[in-house]
Amino acid sequence: MLTRLRHLTTLENLPRECIERLLDRSITMRDACAHGTRKLNLLNGRTILNLFFEPSTRTRTSFELAARRLGADVINFNISFSSTAKGEELFDTLHTLEAMHMDAIIVRHKVSGTPDELVKHAMSGVSVINAGDGDRAHPTQGLLDALTIRQHKPDFSRLIVVICGDVKHSRVARSDVHAFSTLGAKEIRLCGPAALMPEASELPACTFYDDFDKAIEGADVAITLRLQKERMASIDLPDEAAYFRAYGLDTRRLAKAAHGCLVMHPGPINRGVEIAPDVADGPQSRILEQVGNGVFVRMAVLAEMLAR
Ligand code: NCD
Numbered sequence: 425m426l427t428r429l430r431h432l433t434t435l436e437n438l439p440r441e442c443i444e445r446l447l448d449r450s451i452t453m454r455d456a457c458a459h460g461t462r463k464l465n466l467l468n469g470r471t472i473l474n475l476f477f478e479p480s481t482r483t484r485t486s487f488e489l490a491a492r493r494l495g496a497d498v499i500n501f502n503i504s505f506s507s508t509a510k511g512e513e514l515f516d517t518l519h520t521l522e523a524m525h526m527d528a529i530i531v532r533h534k535v536s537g538t539p540d541e542l543v544k545h546a547m548s549g550v551s552v553i554n555a556g557d558g559d560r561a562h563p564t565q566g567l568l569d570a571l572t573i574r575q576h577k578p579d580f581s582r583l584i585v586v587i588c589g590d591v592k593h594s595r596v597a598r599s600d601v602h603a604f605s606t607l608g609a610k611e612i613r614l615c616g617p618a619a620l621m622p623e624a625s626e627l628p629a630c631t632f633y634d635d636f637d638k639a640i641e642g643a644d645v646a647i648t649l650r651l652q653k654e655r656m657a658s659i660d661l662p663d664e665a666a667y668f669r670a671y672g673l674d675t676r677r678l679a680k681a682a683h684g685c686l687v688m689h690p691g692p693i694n695r696g697v698e699i700a701p702d703v704a705d706g707p708q709s710r711i712l713e714q715v716g717n718g719v720f721v722r723m724a725v726l727a728e729m730l731a732r
Contacts, residue, residue: 429728433539433554434561435602443606447571449724450717457493460719466731467496470527474500475517476555477533482691482715483555483565487530490722496730499526514538515545522548527730529553534655536560536595551729559593559655565690566599568721570607572714573645576686580607584682586639588615588671589649589698592622593656596690597649605629615639616671617662620651636671643681647688648673648698664697674700678708686710 435443457464472491476484484500491498501521514533521529528551531539536558543552556562577583585604591597591614604612614621615633624632633639640646651661661667668674678685687699687709695701704711 429725431539431543431552432563432725432729433543433552433557435563435566435599435606436561438563438602438606440606440608443567443570443603446567446721446724446728447574449728450567450571450720453723453727454720457723460489460493463493463495464723465495466727467491467494467527470494470496470730471525472496472498472528472530472726472730473521473526474498474555475503475521475529475531476501477503477531477538478556480532480555482718483532483562486715486718487553487555487564487722490719490726493719494723494726494731496527496726514541518542518545519547522546522550526550528726530555532556534558553725553729556595559595559652560598561602562595562599562690564718564722564725565596566603567725568714568718569596569600569647569688569690570603571717571721572688572710573604573686574607575713575717576684576710577644580604580609583609583645584611584613584643585609585645585647586613586615586633586643586681587647587649588636588639588673590620590651591616591649592620593652594649597647598627600647601627601630613639613643616649617667619661636673636677637680640673640677640681640685643685645686645688646673646678646681647690649690650692650694650698664694668697668700672696672698672700673703675703675706678703678706684708688714691715 532555539554612630
């Protein structure tokens with residue numbers, strides 16, 4: 425019997441059995457709540473706090489829906505962008521919230537490592553879930569991406585995945601790489617202009633490309649990423665039309681991928697910048713399925729941590 429998770433701040437070094445258990449449990453959740461039409465009572469009496477220091481639409485809503493579908497009470501504590509970068513203020517917030525007896529805190533913060541700092545400073549039995557910290561990790565997105573792929577292509581040992589775009593600033597890319605490599609993916613290709621690529625030593629499980637036409641050849645999954653301008657120190661980018669020509673996913677490029685290649689994107693999409701509208705809305709797109717799976721994955725994570 426594996427010990428259950430107390431916190432979820434990253435997928436790095438999470439054992440394969442644990443990732444698989446969470447993915448299996450996501451499917452159990454989906455079926456038990458009949459795709460969201462039936463409420464479960466696994467977390468009755470629990471209180472969950474959404475603590476988002478960065479703007480978010482889908483992730484915050486998805487966590488809220490997941491918690492409500494499990495019968496928990498949810499508090500949304502929205503803090504505007506710039507108000508809290510100081511550790512002291514943050515821990516004061518944490519201790520205030522702990523004094524109100526929250527069971528879990530879901531945190532998004534622009535500073536990488538913030539969720540782990542909360543884990544270190546938490547005094548009570550509160551669980552911490554990372555909903556995205558800086559460019560470092562977005563573990564529930566990694567899980568929902570793995571689930572979406574697994575539903576169509578269950579054998580990861582045969583899988584070639586390409587992740588293209590602003591990989592350097594992407595916490596999604598990092599959590600995807602951690603999930604897919606732990607699940608045994610055959611090849612993970614990272615592609616983008618040199619200025620938007622991480623150091624190769626940071627992600628040794630991957631192969632690096634600057635030519636998207638080559639990187640997408642034979643790929644079973646193509647994940648495109650937004651230019652995360654808010655995380656760039658200085659914005660030194662080609663104009664959007666030039667970027668799209670070099671790194672945009674259009675039907676011509678998609679034709680070079682393996683037959684039935686899944687098209688994915690964590691959102692928000694910039695149509696005509698990293699992905700063509702007809703590809704985003706096309707038959708190979710799994711983008712809305714990712715959003716739907718996000719709720720089931722978050723139900724699984726919350727239930728794993730908090731169900732009595
Ligand atoms: C991502 C994020 O916030 O890291 N969005 C999300 O959670 N679905 C990706 C992005 O902002 O581009």
